[in-house]
Amino acid sequence: MAHFTKATSVHDWLNQRLGIDAVRRVMAKEYWIPKNINFLWAMGMILAVMFTLLLVTGLFLMMYYQPNVHTAFDSVNNVIMRQVPYGWLFRNIHAVAASTVFLIIYIHMFTGIYYGSYKKGREMIWISGMLLFVTFSAEAFSGYMLPWGQMSYWAGMVITNLFSLGSLHANGLVEWIRGDYVPSQAFLNRFFALHVVLLPLAVIGVIGLHFGSLRIPHVNNQEGEEIDFEEEAKKYKSGDKKSSKVIAFANDFLSKDMFVLSVFLLFFFWLVFYHYEFALDPINFDPADSLKTPTHIYPEWYFLWSYDILRGFSANIGLIAFAFAQVIFFFLPFLDRSPNAVPARRRGLFFVWFWLLLFDMIVLTIMGKLPPEGSFRTIGIVAAITFIVLWILLPFITKSEKKV
Amino acid sequence: VREFLILIIIVVLTSITYYFIEPFAHSEMHKSFPSKHFKYADLPAMQYKGDPVKGKALVMGAGACTGCHSIEVAGIKPSMTPLASAQAYGVEAPDLSDAGAVYDAKFLAAYIADPAKAMLVADKYGPNHPFPMPKFYGAGGNIHQEIADMVAYLQSIAVPKEKLTPKLAFETACGRCHAVHYENWTQIGQTPKFKHRVDKLEFDSKVLQYQTLLKKHLGSLPPDLSMYIRSRGEHFISTFVEDPQNYLKGTAMPRTGVNAHAAHQVVAYLENAGDPKKAERESLGKYVMIYFIIFVLAAYLWKREVWKELH
Numbered sequence: 001m002a003h004f005t006k007a008t009s010v011h012d013w014l015n016q017r018l019g020i021d022a023v024r025r026v027m028a029k030e031y032w033i034p035k036n037i038n039f040l041w042a043m044g045m046i047l048a049v050m051f052t053l054l055l056v057t058g059l060f061l062m063m064y065y066q067p068n069v070h071t072a073f074d075s076v077n078n079v080i081m082r083q084v085p086y087g088w089l090f091r092n093i094h095a096v097a098a099s100t101v102f103l104i105i106y107i108h109m110f111t112g113i114y115y116g117s118y119k120k121g122r123e124m125i126w127i128s129g130m131l132l133f134v135t136f137s138a139e140a141f142s143g144y145m146l147p148w149g150q151m152s153y154w155a156g157m158v159i160t161n162l163f164s165l166g167s168l169h170a171n172g173l174v175e176w177i178r179g180d181y182v183p184s185q186a187f188l189n190r191f192f193a194l195h196v197v198l199l200p201l202a203v204i205g206v207i208g209l210h211f212g213s214l215r216i217p218h219v220n221n222q223e224g225e226e227i228d229f230e231e232e233a234k235k236y237k238s239g240d241k242k243s244s245k246v247i248a249f250a251n252d253f254l255s256k257d258m259f260v261l262s263v264f265l266l267f268f269f270w271l272v273f274y275h276y277e278f279a280l281d282p283i284n285f286d287p288a289d290s291l292k293t294p295t296h297i298y299p300e301w302y303f304l305w306s307y308d309i310l311r312g313f314s315a316n317i318g319l320i321a322f323a324f325a326q327v328i329f330f331f332l333p334f335l336d337r338s339p340n341a342v343p344a345r346r347r348g349l350f351f352v353w354f355w356l357l358l359f360d361m362i363v364l365t366i367m368g369k370l371p372p373e374g375s376f377r378t379i380g381i382v383a384a385i386t387f388i389v390l391w392i393l394l395p396f397i398t399k400s401e402k403k404v
Numbered sequence: 405v406r407e408f409l410i411l412i413i414i415v416v417l418t419s420i421t422y423y424f425i426e427p428f429a430h431s432e433m434h435k436s437f438p439s440k441h442f443k444y445a446d447l448p449a450m451q452y453k454g455d456p457v458k459g460k461a462l463v464m465g466a467g468a469c470t471g472c473h474s475i476e477v478a479g480i481k482p483s484m485t486p487l488a489s490a491q492a493y494g495v496e497a498p499d500l501s502d503a504g505a506v507y508d509a510k511f512l513a514a515y516i517a518d519p520a521k522a523m524l525v526a527d528k529y530g531p532n533h534p535f536p537m538p539k540f541y542g543a544g545g546n547i548h549q550e551i552a553d554m555v556a557y558l559q560s561i562a563v564p565k566e567k568l569t570p571k572l573a574f575e576t577a578c579g580r581c582h583a584v585h586y587e588n589w590t591q592i593g594q595t596p597k598f599k600h601r602v603d604k605l606e607f608d609s610k611v612l613q614y615q616t617l618l619k620k621h622l623g624s625l626p627p628d629l630s631m632y633i634r635s636r637g638e639h640f641i642s643t644f645v646e647d648p649q650n651y652l653k654g655t656a657m658p659r660t661g662v663n664a665h666a667a668h669q670v671v672a673y674l675e676n677a678g679d680p681k682k683a684e685r686e687s688l689g690k691y692v693m694i695y696f697i698i699f700v701l702a703a704y705l706w707k708r709e710v711w712k713e714l715h
Contacts, residue, residue, distance in 0.1 A: 035714060038406065038407045038410060039407055039410070039411070040410060077586075077630075077631055077634075077678075078586050078630075081681070082586065082680055082681070088681045088684075088685065089685075089688070092685075103418065107414060241713050241714050242713070242714065242715065247714055251706075251710050252710055252711070252714060255703075255706050255707040255709075255710040255711065256707050256710075256711070258703045258706065258707065259700075259703040259704050259706070259707040261703070262696065262699045262700040262702075262703040262704075263700055265696055265699065266693070266696040266697065266699070266700055269689075269692050269693065269696055270689075270693065272689075272692075273685055273686070273688070273689030273692060273693075274686075274689060277426075278422070278426050280634075282634060282635050282636065282637065283635065284635075285631040285634040285635035285678070286631070286635045287631075295433070296433045301421075301425050304425065358417075362417065362420070362421050365421055365425060366421065366424040366425055366429075369424070369425040369429040370424075370428075370429050370432055370433075371432060371433060
């Protein structure tokens with residue numbers, strides 16, 4: 001057993017038992033981040049804060065929410081929105097955060113793609129990040145079922161129907177997922193359980209993995225420069241902070257993060273109070289009615305691009321294309337055959353590929369919401385094919401890339 | 405400079421995406437009609453100035469209104485319960501106390517002359533299924549003058565404009581067909597507080613019976629309007645009330661003929677039912693905005709202080 005002395009202060013008492021000084025050193029004071037970064041490097045912090053907001057507001061919402069097909073709608077729209085003091089605020093924050101978190105996730109992803117932050121030892125950062133994207137998606141979808149409005153019910157119907165399309169039809173998979181022939185009490189209960197227990201736990205676990213995966217390869221920088229972190233840290237600690245290429249996580253990196261976060265939060269709370277409609281679809285304020293199909297059924301905006309890839313084709317091909325779109329991002333580190341881990345701007349054809357992919361996904365997102373008729377349908381199919389072709393071309397484009 | 409460029413690119417791309425998936429997509433999916441400001445331009449203008457005294461005589465006498473309608477402010481009590489009234493007519497015959505304050509005068513005149521036509525539901529009724537209220541064929545004099553007199557009488561007894569509360573406007577114009585259960589409103593009136601379970605069951609049973617009759621009369625039960633301000637929005641509600649056939653060709657929902665002020669009060673009632681925290685939201689929002697503006701300034705100063713040593 002270690003030797004303990006009479007503590008001289010609370011700090012000392014804790015330090016002897018928990019080693020808080022060492023923790024602080026490893027996690028903050030001497031956790032090195034490159035200096036050459038821009039505000040896009042603060043997206044991780046914003047995501048962490050958004051997730052915390054979702055967790056806290058979700059906990060309070062759960063105190064009044066009733067997962068029952070007869071009472072769910074009124075427990076949200078009457079009890080939480082009208083009766084519980086500030087219940088409306090918690091719901092608005094929860095809904096707006098659930099939507100904007102995906103905007104930040106997409107910015108975070110495309111930042112990673114642009115700066116090549118999935119290459120040369122950073123593959124696990126990318127893969128754990130994509131795992132987070134998938135668990136967040138499942139979390140968002142299961143949460144959307146809970147108010148049991150028309151869009152909850154019918155989006156639940158349409159998305160779980162995916163598992164009965166084409167050749168999947170025969171094996172009863174969709175009934176197993178729903179626990180019934182149509183979305184009903186069993187369906188609502190299981191999505192509630194997933195949303196409030198299993199998926200948040202999974203998200204927290206994968207966040208741990210994501211943070212851990214950053215430790216060894218370190219955070220990338222704006223120029224893709226390979227930094228000798230030990231050498232630069234020595235320089236920093238000797239007092240030569242100006243010429244050192246690294247900064248400490250706290251307070252150097254943190255102060256920049258906090259500034260970016262504060263600007264984002266200003267925008268976020270403006271949305272929460274004055275412009276929340278985009279996150280609370282009007283159709284979902286009609287209670288679920290299994291006899292009345294809404295004219296237009298669409299998922300939340302962050303699923304639109306993959307939804308449009310799905311509906312562009314016939315059942316079997318659509319499912320394959322959809323599955324392709326869901327998993328292909330995981331393979332990015334291995335499909336990119338280029339020896340360069342530098343910003344896209346210095347990578348020739350890859351730069352073109354990056355912007356094409358981004359624009360194509362925006363087009364898919366827009367077409368995913370619009371009714372699939374006439375030219376909207378044609379544009380959607382072209383964009384879906386473009387998406388697949390772009391990913392097939394990626395290894396060839398990057399293989400021919402010259403070392404910079 | 406590069407950071408600003410990145411920010412501009414993100415803002416532009418996000419705004420374009422937002423524009424297409426929200427305002428543009430919704431305008432593609434849902435048609436929207438401009439408000440006609442409750443002018444009812446298709447109805448003929450009133451040609452005669454009405455005399456409330458003569459109107460009163462007609463309403464109580466030759467017009468035979470009080471055979472079915474109560475007028476509580478004039479001391480004419482309802483002879484039937486809402487349920488019995490619905491059993492007789494399919495829907496409760498309304499009390500006329502405040503009709504003059506809620507309905508447009510031109511509409512009232514056209515309605516007295518030909519109810520189903522004024523409501524734009526004439527195609528729903530015929531000899532086998534007559535509209536519950538008969539047309540007024542005149543009491544021997546100039547029919548237009550007589551109608552103008554009756555309208556003038558109804559306007560003279562109704563509450564003044566400033567006393568037409570959202571609740572009164574809603575109950576008069578919409579409440580006999582639509583429930584709003586978040587406000588405890590049923591088609592047969594406000595749900596009272598019950599001491600005994602049997603009283604509650606009795607009341608619920610009456611509501612159900614009324615709803616069944618209403619469903620038979622209209623073809624389907626009119627929806628509960630609790631959350632309509634959120635699911636449809638103010639513009640849809642007021643333009644739909646103005647002319648239901650615009651949005652839903654062939655709907656059993658009649659044109660109610662409310663005037664602009666009453667429509668405004670009905671929307672206020674629904675806003676209070678479906679979005680009662682609006683005022684609280686907007687006033688709290690201001691303080692939160694101020695808090696975060698200060699937060700941004702403080703965070704900026706801190707960042708500058710810390711980074712002074714780093715550059």
